[in-house]
Amino acid sequence: MTKRKEYNSTYVVAITLIATLGGLLFGYDTAVISGAEKSIQEYLIKPLGLGAFAHGATVSSALIGCIIGGIISGFLSSRLGRKKSLLVAALLFLIAALGSAYPEFLFFTKGKPSLGLLFAFNFYRIIGGIGVGLASAVCPMYIGEIAPAEIRGRLVSFNQFAIIFGMLVIYFVNWGIANGRPIEWINDIGWRYMFLSGAIPSLLFGLLLLFVPETPRYLSLIHQDKKALNVLEKINGKERALTILKEIQSTVAEIISAGKKTDKRQLTSYGIGVIVIGILLSVFQQFVGINVALYYAPRIFESMGAAKDASMLQTIVMGLVNVIFTVLAILTVDRWGRKPLLITGSIGMAIGMFAISALAYNNIIGISTLVFIIIYTASFMMSWGPICWVLIAEIFPNKIRGQAVAIAVAAQWAANYLISSTYPPMMELSSAMTYGFYGTMAILSAIFVWNFVPETKGKTLEEMEKLWIKDKRH
Numbered sequence: 001m002t003k004r005k006e007y008n009s010t011y012v013v014a015i016t017l018i019a020t021l022g023g024l025l026f027g028y029d030t031a032v033i034s035g036a037e038k039s040i041q042e043y044l045i046k047p048l049g050l051g052a053f054a055h056g057a058t059v060s061s062a063l064i065g066c067i068i069g070g071i072i073s074g075f076l077s078s079r080l081g082r083k084k085s086l087l088v089a090a091l092l093f094l095i096a097a098l099g100s101a102y103p104e105f106l107f108f109t110k111g112k113p114s115l116g117l118l119f120a121f122n123f124y125r126i127i128g129g130i131g132v133g134l135a136s137a138v139c140p141m142y143i144g145e146i147a148p149a150e151i152r153g154r155l156v157s158f159n160q161f162a163i164i165f166g167m168l169v170i171y172f173v174n175w176g177i178a179n180g181r182p183i184e185w186i187n188d189i190g191w192r193y194m195f196l197s198g199a200i201p202s203l204l205f206g207l208l209l210l211f212v213p214e215t216p217r218y219l220s221l222i223h224q225d226k227k228a229l230n231v232l233e234k235i236n237g238k239e240r241a242l243t244i245l246k247e248i249q250s251t252v253a254e255i256i257s258a259g260k261k262t263d264k265r266q267l268t269s270y271g272i273g274v275i276v277i278g279i280l281l282s283v284f285q286q287f288v289g290i291n292v293a294l295y296y297a298p299r300i301f302e303s304m305g306a307a308k309d310a311s312m313l314q315t316i317v318m319g320l321v322n323v324i325f326t327v328l329a330i331l332t333v334d335r336w337g338r339k340p341l342l343i344t345g346s347i348g349m350a351i352g353m354f355a356i357s358a359l360a361y362n363n364i365i366g367i368s369t370l371v372f373i374i375i376y377t378a379s380f381m382m383s384w385g386p387i388c389w390v391l392i393a394e395i396f397p398n399k400i401r402g403q404a405v406a407i408a409v410a411a412q413w414a415a416n417y418l419i420s421s422t423y424p425p426m427m428e429l430s431s432a433m434t435y436g437f438y439g440t441m442a443i444l445s446a447i448f449v450w451n452f453v454p455e456t457k458g459k460t461l462e463e464m465e466k467l468w469i470k471d472k473r474h
Contacts (some may be wrong), residue, residue: 007148007236014214016155020162021205023137024087025093027166029128030066030199032194033059035174039191044121047113053117060420061128062120066091066413069133074406076134081222083214084141089134090206096128097198107468111188116287128198137409141401144393145215148236153333153390158292160386161326165203166317173197217398220248247460248398277452278392278404284445285388289438290380321374325381331409337457338387339449345383346446352376353439361432384445394456397465 033040033470037059045055069089076085103121106108140156177193178186195458216235225245230239333341352375359369394402425436456464 007150007240008234009151012147012151012235014329016143017144018205018208018212019086019139019146020158021201021208022089023159024042024137024166024169024221025090025161025198025201026132027163027168028095028098028170028198029060029132029166031167031170032174032198033062033125033177036191036194039187040121043115043188043191044118048115048118056421058118058122058125060417061129063413064138064416064418065129065131066133067417068126068132068409069135070131070137070409070411070413072303072406073134073409074132074403075115075135077138077141077218077405081214081218082145082240083137083209083212085134085138085204086142089131089138090202090209091201092127092131092134094199094206096124096131097195097202099124099127100365100473101192101196101199103210127180133409137405138391138414140389141405142215144219144390145401146213146235149458149463150443151334152282152328152394153338153387153457155335156390156393157326157330157386160389161318161323161330162380163321164319164326164381164385168323170194170197170297171319188344193313216245216403217248220245224251231446244293244460274396274453275404278395278408279411280448281388281391281453282408283415284441284448285384286412286415287438287441288346288380288384288445289353289378289419289441290385290419291416296333318374318377321378322385325385333387333390334457335397337455338391338451339455341383341387342449342453344445345379345387346381346442346449348379348445349376350439350442352379353435353442357370357432357435357439360435369373373436377426386402392458393454394459395454395464399465 020381034368037055042053045051048054069092074083076088080088100121102110103117103124107112108117108120135248139159143156143159144152171221174194177190177197181190211232213231214227214229216231219231222292228248229241229245232244235241237243329341338421342442352372355372356369360371392405423434426437
């Protein structure tokens with residue numbers, strides 16, 4: 001039992017922290033638009049005589065890139081490797097930060113809005129979205145393949161913490177840039193600084209990635225077993241590294257023996273069930289309505305009667321709560337397991353959303369609504385926020401992990417887009433019905449986890465592969 005705990009925690013944590021900069025950029029890039037969207041509307045949308053549709057499409061254009069990034073993540077991570085795919089994401093983040101800050105570069109004149117300039121801005125936002133989609137798939141995969149089984153859940157959960165922390169950082173950066181400045185300056189220059197600030201963590205991410213190793217699972221897949229063993233020895237020690245490498249090599253041998261199969265058959269070689277579970281984990285993570293709470297929080301609080309400054313303060317309070325409960329998940333995921341946290345979180349989210357639905361139905365607006373929103377978001381952050389990424393990183397067998405993660409992540413971003421875009425019309429129809437729908441999805445998510453999701457706590461990635469082989473036989 002003691003040997004199971006012999007790993008170089010300092011080395012593993014250092015690698016993980018570098019990889020989670022991709023998660024920080026994920027949160028940073030998706031949330032930066034919240035501070036700049038009104039300025040973009042004034043600078044680009046209104047002068048062209050365009051309305052709400054163009055504004056909404058511009059604000060959400062990065063999500064198109066996220067879906068693309070998720071789709072191509074399987075191809076890139078399988079062909080280039082996990083590390084090089086993260087380097088590509090870092091480059092895309094950098095290009096998006098620079099291009100979004102100055103979309104006039106080369107082809108347009110500053111201060112002269114045009115459709116071409118609007119398309120250029122959206123192009124750079126989509127480039128950033130591709131980086132987000134790529135990082136959202138590959139960062140958890142990289143950490144999952146590096147981490148020892150005993151602490152894998154905790155380390156992959158760091159990625160969710162980094163996402164939430166990245167959002168919190170850019171909220172403060174946006175506030176710092178805009179605070180005390182005249183609105184004319186913000187609409188002309190300030191919003192550019194907001195996007196440009198992302199270049200700093202992008203460069204840091206790219207530079208630090210040069211010092212991390214490729215994952216031993218991928219190295220073994222490309223027949224570089226000596227390098228794989230070297231990485232495993234640094235993480236687990238010599239004796240345990242040999243045991244782990246033999247387990248990895250046995251799965252690689254299965255991949256080689258199945259090499260004549262088509263990619264499609266390889267993807268379903270462990271049955272369709274594991275793919276469906278991965279997709280549904282992703283879909284439920286979005287269908288419970290979390291991004292509605294995150295993206296529209298200031299508007300929700302304003303609709304509850306809060307002044308604009310107060311609504312921003314309440315959003316920051318909610319952000320701090322998110323960080324605290326994400327830390328709780330990090331501390332408990334490898335102790336309590338994945339399923340108990342997911343089910344507990346689903347119940348908490350259902351309580352929060354059904355209560356908000358009842359309050360909305362009775363036109364009750366006040367501190368009680370804020371309390372239940374915090375209960376809802378706290379329940380998500382201690383469960384579905386980080387744990388969904390943990391499971392996506394670890395449930396898929398080595399042979400199909402790249403492709404399967406890509407499908408699950410693409411499904412997640414598509415579900416994100418669907419839920420975010422349908423929120424305003426659903427609210428116009430009935431706010432009580434809208435929040436009741438999210439509460440119902442939370443209940444269904446708990447039933448789904450109880451019946452179909454396996455517990456993965458403490459299992460190596462190779463042991464997970466044997467689980468799916470066993471299930472397929474039954």
